[in-house]
Amino acid sequence: MKRRIVVVTAVHGPHAPFLKDAYASLGAQWLPQGWEWHWVIREDGEGGDVRPYVPDDPRVTFRQGRGGGPGVVRTLALAHAEGAYVKCLDADDQLAPGVLARDLAVLERDPGLGWVTSRVLDLMPDGSTAGFPGDPEEGVIERGAVLDRWKADGYLLPVHPASLCVRRELLLALGGWMALPASEDTGLLLALNAVSRGWFSSDVGLLYRKWEGQVTGQAAHRERREREARMAVVEARARALAGLRWGVAEGS
Structure with missing residues (x-):
């Protein structure tokens, strides 16, 4: 039986036309033998x-429900996320080639x-891309490092939460995304870093679309x-999670 990485996307009407591009980026991924995406x-x-x-593809599951914001929607999607790992993908973004395998x-x-983030490029309306000047070096991100940097830099994260890939059991243990009207993915990233070490990949993992309907704009x-x-x-x-002093794996 194949092992699975689950890609979770929350979407509402104005973002739906971008699903075509998101699906194309997902279809272009390659995975190691014995793995599949859902x-x-x-x-x-x-x-x-x-x-x-929504693509007509047996590897795609579509569900609807009452509105609650992206954090609530993604967390409810975990009911259908039967796989070892969960990858974030916003409806208007695109995965970079090879990111799932990495x-x-x-x-x-x-x-x-417990989790991985990748370098992110802004995808501009004209199709050009732009990077971030403050990316860390590739490698391990120690517990607590993201919170310290985030607070010191005026609530600016050193890595992008939209690029997260996380162990499903850890994600469930933390309750999924925070039930906030925004910054729900920031809350998840900081919670993950409070209890586990992570990794930053310097290879581009996500194209983050910039457009007039973008929620963060x-x-x-x-x-x-x-x-x-x-x-x-x-x-x-x-900080409360960090105070519990438990980790994702023995010795982590």
Whole structure:
């Protein structure tokens, strides 16, 4: 029986047309012998705008449900994520060639690592790409390192949470993504780093689309009082988890 990496995507109507590009990037992946991918797409709501864009592929599962935001939607998608590893993929983003195989290689090689992130390029409306100047060197990210850097840099993460690949059991143990209106993936990354070591790959793993409908570009995402509340609870959760002093694997 083949082992599986599950790709989880939350989507709502305005983002649905981008599923075609996301699917193409997933179909171009190659995996080691004995492995397969399964794409779980869950709509944030129960409208009719998303289903026409869902690929007709037995490796794709589509579900709908009442709206709750991307963190809630992704966490509910875990009910259909029967695989050893879970890979994030936002509906408007694209996987870079070979990223699934690279993620698997890292996590299969070292059971003391709980998660992997990769270099991310912004995908501009004209098709050009742009990188980030502050990427760390490739290698292990020690427990607590992300939280320390995030706080010191004014709530800017050193690695991108949209590129995460994580052990499914660890993801479930942490309760999935945080139930926040935004920054839910930041909260997950900091929680993961509070209890386990991770890895950063300097190879490009994700194309992060920049466009006018992008959620993180909206004014509501930057509203000061809510943002301060999000950052406070994200930090408090990470510090509480770190205080428990348990890890993903013995010796981690």
